[in-house]
Amino acid sequence: MAFAMILVPLLFAGFAALWPSNRWRPWVLPAGAVVYAVLAALVLVQPATNPAPEAWLALDALGRLMLLAVSTLFLFCSFYAVGYLKERASLNNRVFVSCFMAFAAVLSLVVWARHLGLLWVAIEAITLVSAPLIYFKKDKQSIEATWKYLLVGSVGIALALFGTFFLAYSRLAVAGEASLMLGELLANAASLSRPWLRAAFILLLVGYGTKIGLAPMHTWKPDAYGEAPGVVGALFAGGVTSCAFLAFLRVYQICVAAGETVFVSRLLLFMGLFSMLVAGLFMIGQRDFKRLLAYSSVEHMGILMIGLGIGGGALFGAMLHVVTNGLTKGVLFLTAGNIDRAYGSKNTENVRGALKRLPVSAGLFLAGFLAITGSPPFGPFVSEFTILTGAVQSGRWLTAGLYLLLLLLVFIGMGKTVLKVTQGEVPPDLGPGRPRERLLTLLPAIGFLALSLLLGLYIPPPLGGLLRAAARLLEHPL
Amino acid sequence: MPNLVNTILVIVLALNLFALGNSRLMSVIRIVSAQGVLLGLLPLVMHGHITIAALLAAGVGIILKAIIIPSMMLRALRDADIKREVEPLIGFLPSIILGALATGFSLLFVTLPGLADEAAVSLVIPTSFATVLVGFILLTTRYKAISQVVGYLVLENGIFIFGLLLVEALPLVVEMGVLLDLFVGIFVISIIVNHINAAFSSLDTRHLVSLKE
Known part of the structure; x- marks a missing residue:
């Protein structure tokens, strides 16, 4: 099944590369995404089994959770992409469609990989298939954004390789043999060489943290999210970052199994709070609403790190937050893309009164903003609140206080820009007419918002079970 | 053959400093490719027996580092018709001093308790650390896109040097990882350098400043 889930998207990608018509090619995306979603559903309905220790490809609860979250995101985004490419009909979309589709193959590899070397290869492959997506518009700004993404991302990935080598060496130094199989590393975690394990953790935190987009390695994010099409932003904020986060979770599991929880959690809490602070500061006075969303992504990756750092009950919150953040970012990026195209600008100097000009998109954008900043009754409220409860229960009052303060800072900073975009009068030079809003670019965003709302009100029991199983794997990896 | 290995590693360390101190971009590219070739030979001298897979991996690595990557970069230099000087953010002497400090720090670092073992006796680990740090210095203190790619290659x-410690235990992972990293390097050079050049008529990353706060 793993091979099917890797090969099928690649076949669709190859088909898209060969398909001659620029007009009909985008429809390969929803077709491929539906097939992919069916395959994912077939995998997910099967009862979970414990992965065999020698299997290179196997799915545990963490992998299942990421597969569920990201394949849902991918499905919705693929329909939006058709609507988007229709409005950008003059641009050649051959590379875009192929790379978009190939992303699903890489996603499969990330969730199934049980070998840290293979996992690293998969994350590297994500960099390669996603760079052309940022470069789609081929103007000066998108070249600059792609250059920064590739350079910063490659250095991060190189450091992750260095860290992976360290991890292998931490076993070689004491046992005379090495392995990067997750099962073997977890089983022998207690005997790993401590200094090498800690050094490996730091390098992997920096390396995969670059792809996750934690401050201060986040510098590629505002440029890439700002210049890429909105749908690519959604795929990055909910997909690429989640994949890199899963890669990091494997390292976290090994460190927890090795009994390094105190060391790890101190670093994670620092990185998490620092990311929230940097994101909050750059959000204040931010005039570009797509860059604003990029900083919001930095903030939420910080929240995930805080959840991991607190541990205990907060782990459930962090797992839920991966799902709710991905869905809500979907609403925000897709509708931001709609507003950007309708105004031909993403700067609040030119974009005002979106609620009057694009009532549906702007309404969804506003609701998405309320959801992502943790307002009830949306999903992120539940996940963020669970993390807060975890902090209080474990007696980390300082962390809880700073976390709340930074959430407030982000709410104020983000709210100012979002309200400027949606409220007020439409600039007179745009004329009175309203641009038509396409169903294909609205329905996916509505779907995301509905799911985000659903998770805030009711978590279906199968999902709840999956989230608990994933949190258990983080707390007791063996 | 630990003496031969250590001799090569000392040359690698010296090349690091040469790369930091050289003002001509062409020379820096040649220095880094020479470094790559020396390193490509290391796995063959380090381990007594030679397998076909090891030979193949070393061969591909050397061809990429010695011929393909430098010739692509030199072609880009020619096509872009850019000034052949390096244009550092900080002067050459401070760069060399930083590099020397990084090297000294790396040599001291491995003497820390808990890290000392038989590998620490040889220069493998300190040379690896020093070279990664020098790569970082090159990456962060140079303006031209090509110089930054050179920094990435040094990194x-x-x-790769650290990978030598693991190549017996995990040959596949090390070889695949290193080759993939090189491939990414080539990908970055070819696509972006060509496009930056076409769109900005320059390979100077100071032109890439429209995206900022």
Whole structure:
């Protein structure tokens, strides 16, 4: 099944590369995404089994959770992409469609990989298939954004390789043999060489943290999210970052199994709070609403790190937050893309009164903003609140206080820009007419918002079970 | 053959400093490719027996580092018709001093308790650390896109040196990882350098400043 889930998207990608018509090619995306979603559903309905220790490809609860979250995101985004490419009909979309589709193959590899070397290869492959997506518009700004993404991302990935080598060496130094199989590393975690394990953790935190987009390695994010099409932003904020986060979770599991929880959690809490602070500061006075969303992504990756750092009950919150953040970012990026195209600008100097000009998109954008900043009754409220409860229960009052303060800072900073975009009068030079809003670019965003709302009100029991199983794997990896 | 290995590693360390101190971009590219070739030979001298897979991996690595990557970069230099000087953010002498400090720090670092073992007796680990740090210095203190790619390649060389410790235990992972890293380097050079050049008529990353706060 793993091979099917890797090969099928690649076949669709190859088909898209060969398909001659620029007009009909985008429809390969929803077709491929539906097939992919069916395959994912077939995998997910099967009862979970414990992965065999020698299997290179196997799915545990963490992998299942990421597969569920990201394949849902991918499905919705693929329909939006058709609507988007229709409005950008003059641009050649051959590379875009192929790379978009190939992303699903890489996603499969990330969730199934049980070998840290293979996992690293998969994350590297994500960099390669996603760079052309940022470069789609081929103007000066998108070249600059792609250059920064590739350079910063490659250095991060190189450091992750260095860290992976360290991890292998931490076993070689004491046992005379090495392995990067997750099962073997977890089983022998207690005997790993401590200094090498800690050094490996730091390098992997920096390396995969670059792809996750934690401050201060986040510098590629505002440029890439700002210049890429909105749908690519959604795929990055909910997909690429989640994949890199899963890669990091494997390292976290090994460190927890090795009994390094105190060391790890101190670093994670620092990185998490620092990311929230940097994101909050750059959000204040931010005039570009797509860059604003990029900083919001930095903030939420910080929240995930805080959840991991607190541990205990907060782990459930962090797992839920991966799902709710991905869905809500979907609403925000897709509708931001709609507003950007309708105004031909993403700067609040030119974009005002979106609620009057694009009532549906702007309404969804506003609701998405309320959801992502943790307002009830949306999903992120539940996940963020669970993390807060975890902090209080474990007696980390300082962390809880700073976390709340930074959430407030982000709410104020983000709210100012979002309200400027949606409220007020439409600039007179745009004329009175309203641009038509396409169903294909609205329905996916509505779907995301509905799911985000659903998770805030009711978590279906199968999902709840999956989230608990994933949190258990983080707390007791063996 | 620990003496031969250590001799090569000392040359690698010296090349690091040469790369930091050289003002001509062409020379820096040649220095880094020479470093790559020396490193490509290391796995063959380090381990007594030679397998076909090891030979193949070393061969591909050397061809990429010695011929393909430098010739692509030199072609880009010619096509872009850019000034052949390096244009550092900080002067050459401070760069060399920083590099020397990084090297000294790396040599001291491995004497820390808990890290000392038989590998620490040889220069493998300190040379690896020093080369990674020098790669970082090159990456962060140079303006031209090509110089930054050179920094990335030096960083990658440093990781390759560390991989030598693992190549017997995990041959596949090390070889695949290193080759993939090189491939990414080539990808970055070819696509972006060509496009930056076409769109900005320059390879100077100071032109890439429209995206900022």
